Amino acid sequence: MLSNEQVRHIAWLARLGVTDAEVERFRDDLSIVLEHFHALGEVNTDHVPAAAHASRLQNVFREDVPQPSLPFDEVLANAPSTQDSCLRVPPILE
Amino acid sequence: MAGDQLHQLRLHEARRLLESHELSARDLTEACLARLDSVEPYVKAMISVCAEEALQQASAADRMRAAGKAKPLTGIPFIAKDLLCTRGVRTTCGSRMLENFVPPHNATVIDRLLEQGSVLIGKTNMDEFAMGSSTEHSAFYPSCNPWNLDCVPGGSSGGSAAGLAAGEALFALGTDTGGSIRQPASFCGVVGMKPTYGRVSRYGAVAFASSLDQIGPLTRDIQDCAVVMNVIAGQCEKDSTSAPIEVPDYTAFLGRGVQGLRIGVPQEYFVEGLQPDVRRTIEDAIHELENMGATIRRDISLPSTKYALAAYYIIAPSEASANLARFDGVRYGFSRQLATTEESVLATRGEGFGAEVKRRIMLGTHALSSGYYDAYYVKALKVRHIIREEFRQAFEQCDLLAMPTSPTVAFPIGSKIHDLMQMYLSDILTIPANIAGIPALSLPCGFAHGLPVGLQLMASSFREDLLLQVGHAFQQASEWHLKQPLL
Numbered sequence: 001m002l003s004n005e006q007v008r009h010i011a012w013l014a015r016l017g018v019t020d021a022e023v024e025r026f027r028d029d030l031s032i033v034l035e036h037f038h039a040l041g042e043v044n045t046d047h048v049p050a051a052a053h054a055s056r057l058q059n060v061f062r063e064d065v066p067q068p069s070l071p072f073d074e075v076l077a078n079a080p081s082t083q084d085s086c087l088r089v090p091p092i093l094e
Numbered sequence: 095m096a097g098d099q100l101h102q103l104r105l106h107e108a109r110r111l112l113e114s115h116e117l118s119a120r121d122l123t124e125a126c127l128a129r130l131d132s133v134e135p136y137v138k139a140m141i142s143v144c145a146e147e148a149l150q151q152a153s154a155a156d157r158m159r160a161a162g163k164a165k166p167l168t169g170i171p172f173i174a175k176d177l178l179c180t181r182g183v184r185t186t187c188g189s190r191m192l193e194n195f196v197p198p199h200n201a202t203v204i205d206r207l208l209e210q211g212s213v214l215i216g217k218t219n220m221d222e223f224a225m226g227s228s229t230e231h232s233a234f235y236p237s238c239n240p241w242n243l244d245c246v247p248g249g250s251s252g253g254s255a256a257g258l259a260a261g262e263a264l265f266a267l268g269t270d271t272g273g274s275i276r277q278p279a280s281f282c283g284v285v286g287m288k289p290t291y292g293r294v295s296r297y298g299a300v301a302f303a304s305s306l307d308q309i310g311p312l313t314r315d316i317q318d319c320a321v322v323m324n325v326i327a328g329q330c331e332k333d334s335t336s337a338p339i340e341v342p343d344y345t346a347f348l349g350r351g352v353q354g355l356r357i358g359v360p361q362e363y364f365v366e367g368l369q370p371d372v373r374r375t376i377e378d379a380i381h382e383l384e385n386m387g388a389t390i391r392r393d394i395s396l397p398s399t400k401y402a403l404a405a406y407y408i409i410a411p412s413e414a415s416a417n418l419a420r421f422d423g424v425r426y427g428f429s430r431q432l433a434t435t436e437e438s439v440l441a442t443r444g445e446g447f448g449a450e451v452k453r454r455i456m457l458g459t460h461a462l463s464s465g466y467y468d469a470y471y472v473k474a475l476k477v478r479h480i481i482r483e484e485f486r487q488a489f490e491q492c493d494l495l496a497m498p499t500s501p502t503v504a505f506p507i508g509s510k511i512h513d514l515m516q517m518y519l520s521d522i523l524t525i526p527a528n529i530a531g532i533p534a535l536s537l538p539c540g541f542a543h544g545l546p547v548g549l550q551l552m553a554s555s556f557r558e559d560l561l562l563q564v565g566h567a568f569q570q571a572s573e574w575h576l577k578q579p580l581l
Binding site: 007010011013014015016017018019022025026029030032033034036037039040042043044045046048049050051052053054056057060062070071074075076077079080081086090092 | 103137180194195196197199257291292305331334335362400401404405407408415421422423424425426429431432433435436438439440441443444445447449452453455456457460463470472474475476477478479480514515518529530531534546555570
């Protein structure tokens with residue numbers, strides 16, 4: 001069972017703003033799902049490699065050839081706030 | 095054929111009529127749009143409809159044909175899940191986070207279809223960021239099952255399945271991370287294929303879990319599925335995980351029958367919770383395949399199947415937590431701009447994501463966090479290896495596997511939304527194919543409780559040809575795929 005404190009910590013790691021009501025709700029929900037993960041403890045995985053993917057490909061390379069990319073104005077058209085073809089963000093340094 | 099029935103055509107039937115000039119792409123598109131207008135208030139399969147653009151594309155398709163440049167999908171109307179980027183057409187991913195996002199580019203699959211002269215009718219409803227099994231996690235509204243409007247169409251590609259079954263287009267595109275094409279196809283009585291991981295380019299699909307996601311077709315029959323696969327399959331330089339393996343002509347495998355093929359029926363897929371009427375329908379279908387000359391092997395075992403669900407709910411959320419980190423309100427999407435970056439990001443993500451997406455991001459973040467990484471994430475990857483090996487060994491003893499697509503038929507709207515594990519269990523029979531990266535297909539094989547049942551077929555990597563061959567043989571001997579809902 002997760003504590004409210006743990007849920008707040010996870011939400012912070014994920015940079016998710018959560019309300020107090022959500023903390024309670026997610027504590028219960030996540031605890032139920034985590035409980036089911038314990039079943040994996042039954043599986044003997046000694047000497048078993050970890051399979052991060054099911055692809056047969058490894059390290060795909062290509063020639064680094066310059067190509068035209070999408071126009072600036074089209075890419076920035078979805079941005080919430082821009083200035084001089086740049087994305088505007090709050091200051092991160094005093 | 096009467097104009098008010100054109101929307102019911104199978105793709106290959108429409109193609110024949112278009113080729114013989116008995117039908118124009120314009121008339122066919124108008125028929126689909128008219129059908130959409132009359133049924134959409136009940137089915138709610140769509141998030142965006144592009145009627146004007148569709149009519150322009152249809153006229154262009156007719157000109158293409160007149161110029162002698164027609165291709166197999168020229169003039170065929172389709173709908174696409176709203177996580178496939180469409181240039182100039184809003185792509186929401188079923189989320190407030192992307193409610194107003196208009197992509198500057200097309201997904202590779204969209205490009206390939208539009209180059210053929212296919213007609214994009216619109217973008218379909220889905221569970222937010224493809225996380226769900228019913229479309230009830232759409233930020234906008236749930237879609238309804240055309241066979242029973244009180245039931246869900248399945249998910250997450252529920253809008254694609256419901257829209258196709260309702261006659262709003264002749265085929266649809268979906269994505270499948272844990273069953274999101276096959277389960278809704280099963281619930282709505284259509285064919286749905288999850289191709290092998292790497293068979294279809296994922297470029298332009300909003301990422302959920304990158305090692306599991308695949309794009310695939312939903313169609314009215316197997317022949318249509320083969321025709322669409324011929325167009326969308328194949329390597330693409332913009333997706334380095336797309337495989338450099340030649341694409342066969344999938345229609346060439348149709349009509350070969352099942353004689354001599356060994357079909358395994360693993361008992362681990364006939365689980366507790368499998369509805370008795372669904373089991374009976376699946377057994378009948380397997381019996382039919384046996385009558386047609388296939389060898390049924392009931393001694394095939396995949397003992398670690400029961401661990402696939404837990405492994406999936408560690409791996410998929412872990413990858414999602416990384417993929418969805420990009421939604422920070424700076425470059426695109428929903429944005430809450432406050433005094434500091436920290437406050438802005440927290441508010442943007444807190445308000446932009448729905449509850450299920452937040453749950454999965456938090457599950458993944460927890461599984462990847464210091465102190466839990468080995469116990470959860472690495473353990474799940476090791477279990478994944480074991481599951482993959484079991485499939486490899488199974489396919490040394492048989493050519494395909496047959497089992498139900500879902501343990502139940504479509505369930506009533508609202509019946510599982512408050513029970514997290516019940517909803518997650520809806521994908522228990524489809525998840526293993528994603529874990530192993532192998533291709534799998536769902537095709538209609540009967541009804542239970544008045545709702546469609548899907549037979550699932552799995553094969554080893556890049557053997558989509560076998561799935562289509564067997565599926566086609568089954569449809570030659572049955573008429574389940576010809577049934578249409580009364581709407």
